[in-house]
Amino acid sequence: MLFRQLFDKTSSTYTYLLASRRGGEALIIDPVFEHTARYLKLLEELDLKLVKVVDTHVHADHVTAMGALRDATRCVTVMGEQSPAEVVSMRVSDNDPLTIEGIKLTALHTPGHTSESYSFLMDDRVFTGDTLLIRGTGRTDFQNGDPYDQYHSLFDRLLKLPDQTLVYPAHDYKGDTVSTIYEEKTFNPRLQVNSADAYAEIMNNLKLDNPAMMDVAIPENLKVGLKLDAQRRVPAVDVDELLKSWPSIDAQLVDIREEGERRRHGVIPGSLHAPYGHFDQYCGASGSLAGIAKSTRVLLYCAVGERSTLAVEIANELGLKNVAHIPGGFKAWQAAGGKVEKLN
Ligand SMILES: [Fe+2]
Numbered sequence: 001m002l003f004r005q006l007f008d009k010t011s012s013t014y015t016y017l018l019a020s021r022r023g024g025e026a027l028i029i030d031p032v033f034e035h036t037a038r039y040l041k042l043l044e045e046l047d048l049k050l051v052k053v054v055d056t057h058v059h060a061d062h063v064t065a066m067g068a069l070r071d072a073t074r075c076v077t078v079m080g081e082q083s084p085a086e087v088v089s090m091r092v093s094d095n096d097p098l099t100i101e102g103i104k105l106t107a108l109h110t111p112g113h114t115s116e117s118y119s120f121l122m123d124d125r126v127f128t129g130d131t132l133l134i135r136g137t138g139r140t141d142f143q144n145g146d147p148y149d150q151y152h153s154l155f156d157r158l159l160k161l162p163d164q165t166l167v168y169p170a171h172d173y174k175g176d177t178v179s180t181i182y183e184e185k186t187f188n189p190r191l192q193v194n195s196a197d198a199y200a201e202i203m204n205n206l207k208l209d210n211p212a213m214m215d216v217a218i219p220e221n222l223k224v225g226l227k228l229d230a231q232r233r234v235p236a237v238d239v240d241e242l243l244k245s246w247p248s249i250d251a252q253l254v255d256i257r258e259e260g261e262r263r264r265h266g267v268i269p270g271s272l273h274a275p276y277g278h279f280d281q282y283c284g285a286s287g288s289l290a291g292i293a294k295s296t297r298v299l300l301y302c303a304v305g306e307r308s309t310l311a312v313e314i315a316n317e318l319g320l321k322n323v324a325h326i327p328g329g330f331k332a333w334q335a336a337g338g339k340v341e342k343l344n
Pocket residue numbers: 057058059060061113130138
């Protein structure tokens with residue numbers, strides 16, 4: 001496995017790069033905007049294809065590189081379903097798997113630092129975001145933070161992991177790089193409490209200044225996605241237009257979400273499936289979409305319209321011209337009252 005822990009000095013943020021092999025797919029957790037070029041160079045050096053980028057929560061102390069990495073590599077942006085960020089390609093819920101080639105993470109909803117904070121568990125290690133830090137915990141005094149939620153996220157979730165589980169946090173201000181669940185249970189001063197009230201008492205009396213970047217970082221991080229305007233830079237058919245003639249539409253619908261998302265949320269009836277992760281294979285000369293596009297228009301959709309925008313661009317570059325997408329994706333379809341079919 002390839003594993004890199006990268007550091008941002010300004011905000012003391014750790015960014016993690018994961019891949020199962022050289023030449024394979026990669027995933028990045030909590031990237032910092034200023035280091036976008038460094039990440040891209042490292043990906044190139046290790047011959048990796050970035051396919052997913054994850055933020056554990058909406059950061060207040062740095063601007064995320066999720067948008068910049070998506071624009072550079074067309075990777076999928078991922079956050080928790082509770083995230084207030086406007087457009088994120090793919091949202092995960094508690095206990096959802098998050099996979100790339102050869103690597104599986106499990107999403108753990110661990111609110112407290114923010115209401116939408118997630119940790120990600122992978123075999124022998126857990127990426128704890130700002131929920132559990134080394135000999136510390138993330139502050140709970142803004143962004144819907146709540147010390148009681150955090151107490152439960154810590155004591156009922158993270159500290160229940162096996163003692164030897166490695167702890168990789170999103171920050172360290174002292175230069176520590178890794179810990180274990182056992183060490184934090186035993187030596188983390190904030191965790192030597194025997195009730196949620198006692199924990200809240202500590203957290204409510206920290207009297208911390210707001211992070212220097214907060215007024216810049218939070219608004220930037222909320223609007224990281226490709227909004228509807230940007231989604232219309234490629235040929236698009238709006239949900240309203242589609243519903244006017246539904247179900248007799250003059251196109252073949254193609255769902256490009258992952259199987260897990262389809263099973264959880266359902267699909268638009270009559271859709272074929274061509275997952276975004278291998279979308280180029282469907283567009284090549286012998287690909288199934290290339291054949292369909294010869295006789296009818298191909299209409300792509302994903303969860304919120306971000307991946308499908310990028311997919312139309314991929315299709316066009318591979319010579320497939322008869323392709324459009326649905327801005328706002330499945331979410332817009334559902335919001336407009338479009339019919340949804342559940343998969344068994
Ligand atoms: Fe944070």
